[in-house]
Amino acid sequence: MAIRDFLLPEFDREMASTRKTLERIPEDKLVWKPHDKSMPLGRLAGHLAELSGWAADIVNKNSFDIAPAEGRTDRPAVAASRQQNLEFFDKNVAAGRAALAGASDEQLMQSWSLLKAGTPIFTMPRITVLRGMVMNHMIHHRAQLGVYLRLNNVPVPSIYGPSADEDAF
Numbered sequence: 469m470a471i472r473d474f475l476l477p478e479f480d481r482e483m484a485s486t487r488k489t490l491e492r493i494p495e496d497k498l499v500w501k502p503h504d505k506s507m508p509l510g511r512l513a514g515h516l517a518e519l520s521g522w523a524a525d526i527v528n529k530n531s532f533d534i535a536p537a538e539g540r541t542d543r544p545a546v547a548a549s550r551q552q553n554l555e556f557f558d559k560n561v562a563a564g565r566a567a568l569a570g571a572s573d574e575q576l577m578q579s580w581s582l583l584k585a586g587t588p589i590f591t592m593p594r595i596t597v598l599r600g601m602v603m604n605h606m607i608h609h610r611a612q613l614g615v616y617l618r619l620n621n622v623p624v625p626s627i628y629g630p631s632a633d634e635d636a637f
Contacts (some may be wrong), residue, residue, distance in 0.1 A: 471576045471595055472568050475605040479523070479568060482603055483561045486516055486610050488625045489617070490557055493550050498618050509616050512609060514545030517557035519606045523564030525579055527596050564602070589634050 476521045490513055499597075500512030507515070525532060534540075547553035575586075581591040614631075626636035 470569050471573050473532065475595070476565070477566055478603065479565060482606060483520060483565075485625075486520070486559075486606055487554065487557060487612055489610050489627070490516060490554055491550070492622050493547065493553065494620055494622055494624065495550050495614070495615075498547055500616070500620065501558055502616065502619055505581040508546075509613075509620075512613055512616065513543060513547040513553050514556075516606060516609050516613065517547070517560060518545040519560075519602060519609065520557055520564050521560030523598060523602050524560075525565040525604065526594055527564075527575065530579075531581040531583050531588075533586065534589075535585045537585065540551075568598075570624050574575045598600035 493509060493513045498513075499508050501508045545553075546558065571594075576595040579591050580594045580597045582589045582597075582601075591599050610627070614627075617624050618632075623633035624631040626634040627637075630636050
């Protein structure tokens with residue numbers, strides 16, 4: 469069985485759970501944050517939406533430089549509205565899923581590097597980066613968003629089992 473065939477069902481489940489959480493972001497709280505050191509809710513939601521698109525870049529590119537010599541041209545995603553953020557998320561999920569679905573075992577085992585000013589921070593097989601930088605990273609921030617929802621009295625969806633607001637079974 470191909471590696472992608474093991475990864476795609478997990479990708480689909482995690483993206484569906486993330487979307488379910490993003491569907492609940494309160495539009496009147498996008499600048500709210502629980503602490504001065506925390507991301508505002510709109511930035512956290514935007515980060516979840518952009519994370520889903522990293523899968524395509526990891527599959528299709530050999531590296532990413534967080535501080536390129538010519539400077540960064542991209543800007544961190546910030547949700548302007550629930551609908552805008554969901555559309556961005558859905559577009560990125562589709563691109564990530566298509567890249568994964570078309571990836572060979574050989575491609576997924578090839579090295580991928582995270583760089584800073586051209587210097588490698590780390591180099592790992594793409595499959596490892598996909599699991600860590602996309603899947604696990606998304607799960608971490610989705611849980612964070614769940615706390616933001618709870619602190620704003622928004623019902624938290626069930627993800628891996630019941631939440632205090634929903635019975636998953």
